[in-house]
Amino acid sequence: MRRSTIIFRLLSALAAVGLGAGCICLWLLLRPITLHGDGFVYVARSSSVASALDTVARHVTLPTPRFTSFAAKMAARLTSKRIQAGWYQFRDGDTQWDVLKALFSAHRRPTVRVTIPEGLTFVEIASILRRVARVDSAAFHQWCERDSICQRYGVPAGSMEGYLKPDTYEFFMREDAASVGTRMATAFAAMWEREAEGLLAATGRTKHDLLTLASIVQTEAAQVDEMPRIAGVYSNRLDRGMKLEADPTVQYALGAKRRLRYRDLDVSSAYNTYAHAGLPPGPIANVGLDAIKASLEPERHNFMFFVADGTGRHRFATTGAQHLRNVALYRAERRRQSR
Numbered sequence: 271m272r273r274s275t276i277i278f279r280l281l282s283a284l285a286a287v288g289l290g291a292g293c294i295c296l297w298l299l300l301r302p303i304t305l306h307g308d309g310f311v312y313v314a315r316s317s318s319v320a321s322a323l324d325t326v327a328r329h330v331t332l333p334t335p336r337f338t339s340f341a342a343k344m345a346a347r348l349t350s351k352r353i354q355a356g357w358y359q360f361r362d363g364d365t366q367w368d369v370l371k372a373l374f375s376a377h378r379r380p381t382v383r384v385t386i387p388e389g390l391t392f393v394e395i396a397s398i399l400r401r402v403a404r405v406d407s408a409a410f411h412q413w414c415e416r417d418s419i420c421q422r423y424g425v426p427a428g429s430m431e432g433y434l435k436p437d438t439y440e441f442f443m444r445e446d447a448a449s450v451g452t453r454m455a456t457a458f459a460a461m462w463e464r465e466a467e468g469l470l471a472a473t474g475r476t477k478h479d480l481l482t483l484a485s486i487v488q489t490e491a492a493q494v495d496e497m498p499r500i501a502g503v504y505s506n507r508l509d510r511g512m513k514l515e516a517d518p519t520v521q522y523a524l525g526a527k528r529r530l531r532y533r534d535l536d537v538s539s540a541y542n543t544y545a546h547a548g549l550p551p552g553p554i555a556n557v558g559l560d561a562i563k564a565s566l567e568p569e570r571h572n573f574m575f576f577v578a579d580g581t582g583r584h585r586f587a588t589t590g591a592q593h594l595r596n597v598a599l600y601r602a603e604r605r606r607q608s609r
Contacts, residue, residue: 298334298337298366299337299365299366299370300365300367301333301334301365301366302363303331303365304331305362306328306330306331308359309330309359310357310359310444311330311357312356312357313325313353313354313355317355319339319346319353320343322353323338326358338366338370342370345370346374351374353374354375356379356442357379357442358373358379358380359378359379359380360372379443380442381441381443382403382443383440384398384399384438386398386434386454387436388436388488388557388558388560388561389555389557389558391431391556392429393525395434396410396411403441403443403444404443404444405445405450406444406447407447409447409448410447413448414430415428426478427551427552428552430451431554431555432481432484432485432552432553432555433455433458433459433481433553433556434454434455435454436556437454439453458556462477462562465559466480466559466563469566478553479549481552483504483508483565484501484553484557484561484562484564485554485555485557486504486518486519486554487501487504488555489518489555490517490518491561491584492582492583493583494560496584497564498568498569499571499586500564501561501564501568502570502571503586504568505568506571508549510574511547514543514547514548514549515543515544519541519542520537520539520543522555523537541554571586573587573588574587574588574589574593575588577593577597579596579599579600580600580607585600
């Protein structure tokens with residue numbers, strides 16, 4: 271029900287008690303509140319009218335708390351509306367009337383636009399959510415690693431890694447972590463069903479394996495147009511039983527996105543594709559549609575290797591000897607750029 275309807279019904283009820291009394295009631299509701307601190311108030315789920323106003327009263331001063339509670343209960347009865355849970359922010363100049371409107375419509379719940387780039391882990395996403403929207407990052411971690419959540423979305427792994435949709439969202443400030451995770455997972459599931467599910471059977475891979483491959487492609491390719499070619503390289507290596515030797519999988523195992531050292535390639539982890547053949551146990555990042563499509567329909571070629579060229583793109587090779595020459599070119603380019 272719209273806020274205007276709530277207001278109309280409450281005003282009608284106040285008018286019913288008499289014009290004079292109604293005016294007094296309205297005057298009481300229009301008295302300004304006094305903030306304590308930053309004005310943020312969290313109203314828990316399933317809060318009653320009384321408990322919600324008690325919570326508000328711990329953070330702001332209501333000039334007439336008993337009357338405001340009476341008016342709120344009347345509004346709930348007349349409109350059949352429930353108190354809306356979540357974080358609210360009240361401001362200087364707000365009235366008791368503003369408090370009531372907010373609690374029944376959630377319109378004072380502050381929102382913020384949050385952009386989640388492609389190629390991030392859920393740990394990195396949690397950091398962005400905490401910084402930009404003040405979402406509880408620890409709670410988001412727990413949600414992503416909860417067995418019941420993975421089962422709900424059909425994820426055959428220990429976390430939701432790879433099953434969250436990178437995008438720009440509008441979240442409530444300090445929104446519940448489970449609500450945020452649910453939106454991202456639901457958006458990803460819808461994208462997969464719409465864009466990818468029909469192409470999966472032709473790949474001969476499971477959804478989980480396909481997303482694992484796509485996550486490696488996503489983290490290797492800086493340019494979208496190179497994604498199908500890189501996916502083709504990894505597909506060729508998988509078909510021949512070769513180790514993928516993908517640096518991003520080692521970085522994932524280390525929990526650090528930095529330039530690898532030779533000793534890093536010995537890290538003991540199932541995600542170390544220098545040590546283990548085949549795909550790692552699951553996705554190493556949350557991916558966009560371009561990487562998924564590239565992995566569903568990789569470019570057909572004979573390339574088995576690739577290395578960065580120092581400009582954000584890659585050089586590809588069919589033989590080990592060609593690859594070594596490309597590596598030498600890359601190192602020379604790095605030396606030139608460091609001068």
